[in-house]
Amino acid sequence: MAEIKKRKTDRRTIYTIQLIKDAFLDLVKIEGYNKISIAKLCRQAEITRSTFYLHYNTITDVLNDVLDDAILSTDLTSNPAPTNEELSFDYLKKNESLLPACQRVGDSEKYQLLLLDPDLSEYIIGRIMAHERNYVIPSIMKKAGLSQEDTETLFLYIIHGSFAVNRAHHFIKDKKWAHDVQLLNRFTEAGYKYLKNDQSK
DSSP: OOOOOOOOOSHHHHHHHHHHHHHHHHHHHHHOGGGOOHHHHHHHHTOOHHHHHHHOSSHHHHHHHHHHHHHHTSOSSSSOOOSSSOOOHHHHHHHOOSSTHHHHHHTSHHHHHHHHOTTTHHHHHHHHHHHHHHHHHHHHHHHHOOOHHHHHHHHHHHHHHHHHHHHHTTTOOOHHHHHHHHHHHHHHHHHHHHHHHHHTO
């Protein structure tokens, strides 16, 4: 994949980049990711192709930038879910799940339709995994007492499951969502404890 071009950070450049990203999200809502072309994006943003190419090489580069905006605006470490306690609906609404990025990305209506686009699920999961790996892998290794190789398998499973459950709820936090997240948190924590105990035998 081509590298995103080096960009100046002057006010006009920042404005144009945001204009392109907003137009991209508008088109996702209108017709879905797979139907977006550079020509359509330029029309939607009311810019020329040459202006587009000053900032991006491909539509995928715009997608990556938008996903990074969504993912990097989340804080993975500030509110880890507690263990051994009842997780109330109010607590969950503030702290989400053991792997919060899947839900936090979806908290903004701006990104919800992008996350629900069936053609992008695996790609989005890949971006979330790349962003969370350095924080989550060591955390799972410590909790479960597993090797890095085994932890990578568990990480893959948990990320896909977390995304699937949040997607099934359309990234909307309601009582059923809270129940399901609570169930998954308990299941995951119990699994970590079992694995750690098993390693110590």
